Amino acid sequence: MRASQFLIATLKESPSDAVVKSHQLMLRAGMIRKLASGLYTWLPLGLRTLRKVEAIIREEMDEAGALEVLMPIVQPSELWEESGRWFEYGGELMRIKDRHNRDFCMGPTAEEVITDLARNELSSYKQLPKNFYQIQTKFRDETRPRFGIMRSREFLMKDAYSFHANADSLNDTYQRMHKAYNKIFTRLGLDFRPVNADSGSIGGALSHEFHVLASSGEDDIAFSDTSDYAANVEMAEAIAPNFERPAATDTLTCVDTPDQNSIEDVSQFLGVNSNQILKTILVEGELSEKEQKDGVTAPLVALVLRGDHELNELKAEKIDGIAAPLVLASEERIIKLLGCKPGFVGPKDLPIDVLVDRSAAVVANFVCGSNEDDKHLTGANWQRDITFLHVEDLRNVVEGDASPDGEGRLNIKRGIEVGHIFQIGDKYSKALKATVLDENGKAKVMHMGCYGIGVSRVVAAAIEQNFDDRGIIWPKALAPFQISIVQIDANKSEEVIERSEALYQALKDLNVEVFLDDRDKKTSPGVKFADAELMGFPHRVVMSSRGLKNGIVEYKGREDEKGDAVELPCDDILSFVKNKLDL
RNA sequence: CGGAACAUAGCGCAGCCUGGUAGCGCAUCUGCUUUGGGAGCAGAGGGUCGGGGGUUCGAAUCCCUCUGUUCCGACCA
Structure with missing residues (x-):
């Protein structure tokens, strides 16, 4: 290509509304231009890179036995009503009407369309498994598009859907896709981690997210420094400390701590490290549907964590007896129950259930609230001074925690989600009655897997990992x-x-x-x-x-x-x- | 959806507080000169100051309203 014939659209200064590096550099290098919020035109330079990402994905998907198709962006509402998502999906689904006033949407994904195809075209178990993919524009009417191409409303996505006669077959293809994804992101020259995204609880469908590590990412990823364990911070288990609680040596004392109602305040005021202070958070308990209808007030539950740890709301919600979504107790209720303000709540002699975090349970001679305004307890010890029954995993993991798989310590870095694979089972095939005949001539609902890669997002993520003060430093596989x-x-x-x-x-x-x-x-x-x-x-x-x-x-x-x-x-x-x- | 800010030439910005001729840098066009790290000189073009309404003799500037954009958070994955 000759520069004299190309569109060189470089900018000396970066537009003021670009805040992350990839967005700034894509604008400055002349790869993209904004049309409206979350909508971008790909200029000749940017398109060359986008096509390279596509090509690599296409090669590896083909290699992994997937079949390329191309489905419409505009999809009829009937299919979405059949799956139930026409009502469930919410504002992100861009709904439109044609000239006959029929409802359609701009596809944010294509489970409905592909399942419709599969139920029409697949009729025998002998045809399975099949894995279809497409590289097609998707539209999601994001509440807050941002970071340029990274979270835009219209974007290019590779989406694949596999169909199976049984769970084993699904598992095979899932593992195959996992390998293919590793190969794709390796070929793209990215520093990435496959992240375990399943719930960890029994019955959670198998799922992995593929994250590119970059400081501008929107997710916190915890990963082991020696094994390949990686998980979303909210998902990562904080395992129990491998030591016994030290012996109680200090005397329980009630000290004045006027107006010291945060961990930081108390830590400074008493000169005690925040990991020797326990905080007690009161949340609402769980009610049955009937109790909710009857207007019963939910009981409160106390959660006790180390002062330097953060409550993980997802983990708390999953515990029996705690309301999901999590509701913090109001100040009025705390005052009514204990006669003190939230900053002085402690676990001693509480008239409600007390759940103690695993790490908090092995602290001795700690500081905690006294349930009396402007006073804290020091030298407090479990069982000697305060009893509890339940130990739970309540907190977010922090850097340096032991890896849940028992190997190494956890690092925490920001990640950009560029890929997601999951086993969706029969959710769509059941709703759309996508069946094949089995060996016995009986109709069986197919099992499904679903595998996505944010193609345009990969371009931005690659830049986030490869730039200096002079501009982009393309990995060879992506250079225009x-x-x-x-x-x-x-x-x-x-x-x-x-x-x-x-x-x-x-x-x-x-x-x-x-x-x-x-x-x-x-x-x-x-x-x-x-x-x-x-x-x-x-x-x-x-x-x-x-x-x-x-x-x-x-x-x-x-x-x-x-x-x-x-x-x-x-x-x-x-x-x-x-x-x-x-x- | 909650909170905040911004909107002036293609891009980056000043002017607004305290109302009175719309400006700067880069980019663009013309001419001459120049060629190893975003050249110099001389000249030129480009604006209904986001839209609408109001106050005023007079509004980019003050007030109301709408729209757009961005940031923080929630949501989403």
Whole structure:
């Protein structure tokens, strides 16, 4: 490609509404332009990268035995009513009407359509398993689109759906997809983790999210430093400490702590580390449907955690006897029950159920609330001073916790979800009556698996992991062009033109994606260098009259430092570059 | 959906408080000069100051309203 014929849409300054690096750089490099909130046009440069992601995904899906299809973006409401999601899905489902006033939606996903296809086309167990995929635009009317292409309303997604005669077959394909995803993200050059996304409880359908590690991610991922365990922070189990509670040595004392009603306050006021302070959080208990109808007031339940730990609401909700969704007790109820403000609640002699976090249960000689305003207890000890019955996992894991699989310690990093695979079982096939005949000629509902990759999001995620102050540094697999040839002094040196054109042609003949910066003399060398670096081409060759006079051309890799360019005899450049490109 | 902010040339911004000629940098166009890190000089074009309404002799500026955009949170995965 010649720069003179391409659309170079680079920006010196980044638009003020872009806050994350990938968004800024995609705008600055001229990859995308915003049309409206959450809607973007892909410019020629950006589209080249998007197509590369697609191509890699397509190759690996084909390799893994999946069959490509292409389903409509616009889907009839009938199918969604059949699955029940026309009513369940909520505002994210963009509903539209045609000229006959019939209801349709812009597909946010395609379970309904593919299941409809499967029930019509598949009739025998002998045809199974089958795995269909498509790479198609999806539309989700996000409440808050943000970060450019990272969370947009219209986006490109690879979605695959597999159909099976039994759970074993589903499991096989699931494992196969898991492997294919690992291969895809490895080929894309990304630092990623497959994250266990199942509930951990019995009966939870198997599911993994694939996260690219990047500080701008929206999810916290906990992963072991020695094993391949990884989970969402909310999902990761905080295992019980492997030591016994130290002996009680201090005397239980009630001390004045006027107005010290947060852990931080108390910690400073008493000079005690927050991990020696226990906090007590009161939440509402669970009611049966009948009790709710009868207007019964829910009992309160006390949750006790170490001061430096955070309550995990998901874990709390799952415990029998605790309301889901979690409801914190109001200040009035606490005052009514205990006669003190929330900041001074403690576990001693509570008239309600007390659940103690695993880590809090092994603290000795701790500080806690006294259930009396402006007073705390110090030197408190379990069983000697305060009894409890239940120990539960109530907290979020923190960096350095033991990995739940027993190997290594947990690291916590932000992740961008780029892929998600899950076994959905018969939810859609049952609702849509997608059956095949089994060996006995009996209709059986098919089992289903579902596998997604955010294709456009992958592009943004790749940039989040690969940039410097000069711009994007593309992994080779994603670079829109592999190499740029920069002409300098072309207007006064025939040799610059001849040499650069010759190299350009030679590389093109080798099917190398080469970018020749042949912009005229109004474009200064600095501009050409800056653009090539911003757009992130992995390799750069500079041809100038100055260098050619001495028979020299210059090569520099995008990852190299500014001063690291190497000078080469100009006759050697082709073989040098071929070597760099692994040709 | 709750909270907050912003909207002035293609992009980045000033002007608004204290009402009175719409400005700066980059980009664009023309001419000359220049060519190894976002060139110089000279000139030019480009704005119903987001829309509507109000106050006023007079509104980018003050008030009301609508729309759009962004940020934080909730939701989603």
